[in-house]
Amino acid sequence: RIVxxxxxxxxxxTVRLEKLLADAKKDDLLSWEQLGIDTLFVDEAHLFKNLYRFTKMTRVAGLPLANSERAFDLFLKTRYTMRLHGGAQRGVVFATATPVANTMAEVHTMMRYLQPRRLEALGLQQFDAWAATFGESVTALEIAPDGSGYxxxxxxxxxxxxxxxxxxxxEVADIRTAEMLKLPVPALRGGKPRIVACPASTALKAYVRTLVERAEAIRMGRVKPQDDNMLAVTTDGRKAALDFRLVAPSARFDA
Known part of the structure; x- marks a missing residue:
């Protein structure tokens, strides 16, 4: 299966690189190398978190395999910029308040951007080696995406x-926490967040049953992906949980 x-x-x-090369031939402008840029300052660097990765951990949650051309483009530019500095890890500065937004793997992504030579020296440039050294998988009981159970x-x-x-x-991260910054923010009543549990309405429970039916139809292949998919099911579930009127505009406020 891995093969x-x-x-x-x-x-x-191969297809993707061929497409990028074909698109590049259409541009009759200055190339990146001709611009003379020798330092990159990237604000909101978490927007480039979807950098490609090769891994055998394809059936483990928490490791999205999505990749974007925006992230790949920046990856190439960081490599070129560091090469201008003799291959040293210089010339690239990232700024972000959320270096880890969704998954632990984003730490490795940031290190690939900023510490390629360090990762190579440690033998951790490949994600699976990094994951085996600094992370572990946990098996636990979770709510099913369609809300049908656990x-x-x-x-x-x-x-x-x-x-x-x-x-x-x-070695490359200058980390500042909220306690260190002491930014002026309003105090929380009671000093900490409170969880307020709201009972599900009859209408919401009925709607969740339709989500279960949709998920079952998707799993059984009775519906085409362009017509319905698990992303749509989970999105509708989140909308309904937030405010039922997001999926049923005519519903009462307390539905």
């Missing part, structure tokens, strides 16, 4: 060897 996945990745990347799910969700990870990442 087939690798062959599929190779084919996808299921056991394995998720890449726990850091290990944190002091060693922070020692390496700290």
């Amino acid at each position: 087939k996945q690798l062959e599929a990745m190779k084919k996808n990347w 299921r056991m799910n394995t998720r890449f969700a726990r850091f290990i060897n944190v002091p060693e990870l922070m020692a390496v990442f700290g």
Whole structure:
């Protein structure tokens, strides 16, 4: 199975690179190299988190395999910029308040951008090697995406060897916490967040049953992906949980 996945990745990347090369030939402008840029300052760097990665952990939650051309474009530019500085990890500055927005794997992504030579020296440039050193998968009971009940799910969700990870990442990361910044923010009543549980209405419970039916139809292949898919099901579920009127505009306020 792994061999087939690798062959599929190779084919996808071949097609993608051919498309990028074909698009590049259409541009009759200055190339990036001709612009003379030798330093990059990237604000909101978390917007470039969807950088491609090759991994055998394809069936583990918490490891999105999505990749964007925007992230790949920046990745190439960071490599070129560092090469201008003799291959040193210089000339690239990232700024973000959320270096880890959705998954632990984004730490490795930031390190790939900013510490390529350090990762190579440690033998951790490949994600699977990094994941085996600084993270572990956890199997736990989770709510099913369609809200029908619970299921056991394995998720890449726990850091290990944190002091060693922070020692390496700290070579390029200047981390500032809210306590260190002391920004003027309003105080929380009671001093901490409170969870207020709201009972589900009859209408919401009935709607959740329709989500379960839609999810079952998707799993059984009775519906085309362009007509319905699990992303649409989970999105509708989140909308309904937030305010039922987002999926049923004519519903009463307390529905």
